Amino acid sequence: MNRLTEAFQRKEEVLIPFISCGDPSLDVTRELIHCLAEEGVLAIELGVPFSDPIADGPVIQAASERALENGVTLVDALEMGKKVREDGVEVPLILFTYANPVFQYGLAALVRDAVAAGFDGIIVPDLPFEESEELRQYGQKAGLAVIPLVAPTSRQRIADIVASAQGFVYCVSSLGTTGMRHGFSGEVDEFLQTVRSLSPVPIAIGFGISESKHVAHFRKRTDGVVVGSALVKRIGELQSSLVSENSRKRALSEVKAFVRQLKTE
Numbered sequence: 001m002n003r004l005t006e007a008f009q010r011k012e013e014v015l016i017p018f019i020s021c022g023d024p025s026l027d028v029t030r031e032l033i034h035c036l037a038e039e040g041v042l043a044i045e046l047g048v049p050f051s052d053p054i055a056d057g058p059v060i061q062a063a064s065e066r067a068l069e070n071g072v073t074l075v076d077a078l079e080m081g082k083k084v085r086e087d088g089v090e091v092p093l094i095l096f097t098y099a100n101p102v103f104q105y106g107l108a109a110l111v112r113d114a115v116a117a118g119f120d121g122i123i124v125p126d127l128p129f130e131e132s133e134e135l136r137q138y139g140q141k142a143g144l145a146v147i148p149l150v151a152p153t154s155r156q157r158i159a160d161i162v163a164s165a166q167g168f169v170y171c172v173s174s175l176g177t178t179g180m181r182h183g184f185s186g187e188v189d190e191f192l193q194t195v196r197s198l199s200p201v202p203i204a205i206g207f208g209i210s211e212s213k214h215v216a217h218f219r220k221r222t223d224g225v226v227v228g229s230a231l232v233k234r235i236g237e238l239q240s241s242l243v244s245e246n247s248r249k250r251a252l253s254e255v256k257a258f259v260r261q262l263k264t265e
């Protein structure tokens with residue numbers, strides 16, 4: 001059984017932070033993963049920067065650009081997994097990459113190398129469900145959960161998507177791009193109920209979760225809550241302290257405090 005399944009079964013944590021690999025540097029990413037694992041999270045989404053992040057809002061686009069300026073690639077993200085596993089980090093890791101780098105790398109090779117690097121799951125947001133069969137088969141064989149995204153849509157389409165879900169189902173709270181939202185419509189709760197009733201695996205919600213009251217609300221209706229932009233924004237605000245050796249420790253404790261406050265009821 002992989003770390004992801006075990007983590008959901010333990011029901012201890014619900015937070016799934018997203019961070020952009022290499023923002024503001026690879027060294028800092030490695031320390032951020034340690035700091036998130038120490039604070040206690042369900043899993044970590046490690047984003048591979050991409051030049052055309054169509055599903056990302058301005059905060060994550062900016063993080064992607066900073067990481068691309070550092071020349072960060074999919075290989076660096078795989079290397080990051082390997083390093084933190086060697087460091088003894090056991091938190092489940094989810095490789096988060098757009099489809100283009102995946103096809104360039106080669107599906108079978110990527111699944112093999114991601115598992116070898118200690119990843120437990122992969123999310124490819126712009127790979128339509130209809131085109132994900134091959135990746136899902138490789139993932140199934142190798143023990144890498146290919147996690148589907150499902151947006152508010154028809155019940156039938158949700159049923160089709162979740163039927164073959166691995167790891168968990170990523171429920172997108174609303175259409176559009178990633179980014180902090182101040183409120184969520186009542187339809188989101190109905191959507192979550194529908195996915196919950198149809199999904200054979202745990203469900204998590206993402207898009208716009210940025211405050212502890214959102215986490216408190218959605219942790220009652222899902223098994224995991226993804227926070228990306230709000231955390232990436234905080235990391236961006238702290239980047240000058242994070243990159244300098246003598247202020248990094250304090251900046252990392254600020255990141256920990258940010259995650260901790262998200263978890264308070």
Ligand SMILES: O=P(O)(O)OC[C@@H](O)[C@@H](O)c1c[nH]c2ccccc12
Binds near residue numbers: 226
């Ligand atoms: O940033 P938000 O609104 O907190 O949403 C999570 C999101 O950042 C993360 O899961 C993610 C990053 N890039 C994506 C692209 C598509 C779907 C999801 C994502």
